[in-house]
Amino acid sequence: xxxxxxxxxxxxxxxVFLCFDWRSNRHGVLNVLGSTSIQPFAEMLAQEFNGxxxxxxxxxxxxxxxxxxxxAMNGVAEIGMCSRNLKQxxxxxxxxxxxxxxxxxxxxxxxxxxxSLTRSQVRALFAGEITNWKEVGGDNREVRLITREEGSGTxxxxxxxxxxxxxxxxxxxxxxxxxxxxxxxxxxxxxxxYMSLGLVGADLKALAIDGVAPTMDAxxxxxxxxxxxxxxxxxxxxxxxxxxxxxxxxxxxAQDLLRREGLIPIR
Amino acid sequence: MTTASIPVPVxxxxxxxxxxxxxxxxxxxxxxxxxxxxxxxxLFIFKEGLPIVxxxxxxxxxxxxxxxxxxxxxxxxxxxAGSMAVxxxxxxxxxxxxxxxxxxxxxxxxxxxxxxxxxxxxxLAGIPSVVYGFMGVAILVPLIxxxxxxxxxxxxxxxxxxxxxxxxxxxxxxxxxxxxVPRSYIEGSIALGATSWQTTHMVVLKAARSGILAAIxxxxxxxxxxxxxxxxxAGNTIEIPRSILDPVRTLTSNIALEMGYAAGDHRRxxxxxxxxxxxxxxxxxxxxxxxSRRRVGRGSA
Numbered sequence: 365x366x367x368x369x370x371x372x373x374x375x376x377x378x379x380v381f382l383c384f385d386w387r388s389n390r391h392g393v394l395n396v397l398g399s400t401s402i403q404p405f406a407e408m409l410a411q412e413f414n415g416x417x418x419x420x421x422x423x424x425x426x427x428x429x430x431x432x433x434x435x436a437m438n439g440v441a442e443i444g445m446c447s448r449n450l451k452q453x454x455x456x457x458x459x460x461x462x463x464x465x466x467x468x469x470x471x472x473x474x475x476x477x478x479x480s481l482t483r484s485q486v487r488a489l490f491a492g493e494i495t496n497w498k499e500v501g502g503d504n505r506e507v508r509l510i511t512r513e514e515g516s517g518t519x520x521x522x523x524x525x526x527x528x529x530x531x532x533x534x535x536x537x538x539x540x541x542x543x544x545x546x547x548x549x550x551x552x553x554x555x556x557x558y559m560s561l562g563l564v565g566a567d568l569k570a571l572a573i574d575g576v577a578p579t580m581d582a583x584x585x586x587x588x589x590x591x592x593x594x595x596x597x598x599x600x601x602x603x604x605x606x607x608x609x610x611x612x613x614x615x616x617x618a619q620d621l622l623r624r625e626g627l628i629p630i631r
Numbered sequence: 632m633t634t635a636s637i638p639v640p641v642x643x644x645x646x647x648x649x650x651x652x653x654x655x656x657x658x659x660x661x662x663x664x665x666x667x668x669x670x671x672x673x674l675f676i677f678k679e680g681l682p683i684v685x686x687x688x689x690x691x692x693x694x695x696x697x698x699x700x701x702x703x704x705x706x707x708x709x710x711x712a713g714s715m716a717v718x719x720x721x722x723x724x725x726x727x728x729x730x731x732x733x734x735x736x737x738x739x740x741x742x743x744x745x746x747x748x749x750x751x752x753x754x755l756a757g758i759p760s761v762v763y764g765f766m767g768v769a770i771l772v773p774l775i776x777x778x779x780x781x782x783x784x785x786x787x788x789x790x791x792x793x794x795x796x797x798x799x800x801x802x803x804x805x806x807x808x809x810x811x812v813p814r815s816y817i818e819g820s821i822a823l824g825a826t827s828w829q830t831t832h833m834v835v836l837k838a839a840r841s842g843i844l845a846a847i848x849x850x851x852x853x854x855x856x857x858x859x860x861x862x863x864x865a866g867n868t869i870e871i872p873r874s875i876l877d878p879v880r881t882l883t884s885n886i887a888l889e890m891g892y893a894a895g896d897h898r899r900x901x902x903x904x905x906x907x908x909x910x911x912x913x914x915x916x917x918x919x920x921x922x923s924r925r926r927v928g929r930g931s932a
Contacts, residue, residue, distance in 0.1 A: 365650045430892035508782050513867075514701055515892030531699070534709075537784055537878055538867035540888065551773060552782065 398432015398445030429517025447517030467561030492533030510557030720790025729801030784866030808842020
C-alpha cells in the first residue's frame, strides 16, 4: 500500500517536472503574429533572419490583423502584423513601422471575360446590388461573393478603400485567409473576391480598377488606387530582439526580397 | 466470512492508516476535480455571456438576423437556423446509415464479416475532423457545385460531412445496444413463427430502444459541436439558408471564426453564442431522454 502511494506521488512529481520548459534558449524567441496577408512574407523574412544566427529565433503565426494587434497589446507577441491602417484609438497605443505596401486585388476566375471594373461597380457587386455578371458586361451567371472574416486586415482595407460606409452583403461567403479565398475563386467561374495583390498567382485573374491594371509599376506609382500598408506594431518601444528584426526587415536586402515577391518596398 | 468493506487499520509506527478509506478518498477527490472543472467552465461561460444577452434583450439576441458585431448588432438567428439545419441533415444521414449498419452487423452478418467490418468502422471514428473537412472541400464541394448548382459550400455538404463523422459513433453504440438484447427474446420470437426481419423490427429494435436512443444522442452531440470541418465546407454566410444548396453559418463556426480577434462586447457576444449552444444541447438531450423514458415505461416487456 505504502509503495503504491509513493509510486503515485513519484509519478505526479514527474508529470509536474515535465510541465516546465527546461530548454536553455526559452528566452530566445521573438513572436510575430497577425495578418495572414503579411504572414507568408514575414515567414520568408524570418527564415532569412534566422539563417544569420542572431541568437534567437523568430516565430511567425497568422490569425488576422486584429488578432495581431491584440496579441501585441497583451504581450502574447512582441510584434503584431497589421495589413491596414491603425484606427485612431489604436495608433495612440502602439508604435508602428511600415515595412512595405501591398496592392489589394479584386480577383475573378480565369474564364471570366471581364477585364476591368470601376470602383463603384465593385462596391455595388459586394453590396449585393448586382447579382448577375451580365449587368457589368460579363456572362449570364450569378455573382458569388467571397469575403474575409471581420477581423481581417484585408477586409478592413477593402471596406475602407472600396466600400466606404456601405456594408458587404450578408450573402457573401466568408473565408479565413487569402489562401482560402484564392482556392475558392480559382475553382468557381461565378466567384469574385479580394485578396493581397502580392499573393495572386497565375491561376487567378486580377481585375483592372478604374482602368488601371494591377501591375507592380501602377501600384508603386500610386496610379492603382487600392493600396494598403503592411505594418509591424509594437506596444511600446520595441525590445532589442524586435528592434533587430525590424531593422533587418527595413534593410536593403530584405526590401529587395519583398520586391521580388510582389510587394511594394518602402524605399 | 469477512467482507472487503470492513476497514482494516494498518499500523505504521504510531500512525493508523485506514488503507481502504484513503484510496476511496483519493479517488473521490479525483472524480470531483473532473466534475468541478466542468462546472467551472459552465459557470464561466454563463458569467461572460449572460450579461450581454440581458443587455441586448434575449428576444433581439435570439431572433434578430443582424450580426454586425463591430457595429454593436448581435443577432444570431441565422446561426441558430444554420446549426439546426446542418444537424438535422447530418442526423438523417447518420441515423439511416448507422442504424441500418448496426442492424445488419448484429442480425444478418456472419461473424467472420462482423470481425472485419466493426473494427473498420471504429477506425473511422479516429480520423481527425480536419481531414473530413479537407476532403469535403477538395472533393464534395466541387461535385455539388458542378452537378447540383449553388456555390458548393452548402447545408448539403456540411450535412454529408457531419453525417459521415457521426456515423461510427451511432453504429458502435447501436451495435452494443442490439447485442445486449437477450437471446431468449430472439429465440422466442422465432419459435412463434416470426421471420428474421419481423423479429428484428418488432422485438429486437424495441428492446434495444434506449441504447439506440443513447447512440443517437451521442451522434447528435458530435454533429452539433463540430467546428473545423463545418467552417471549411459551409460557406459561413450570415443568412438563414433557404435550400440545402445555400451556404450557412453554424453557432460553432461563428465562435471559431471570430474568437481570435474579438474584444469587449463582441467577445462577450461570442460567449453568449456558447451559452445558446449549451442550452440547445441541453434541450435536445432532455427531449430525447424524456421521449425514451415515456415509451419504455409503457411498452417494456
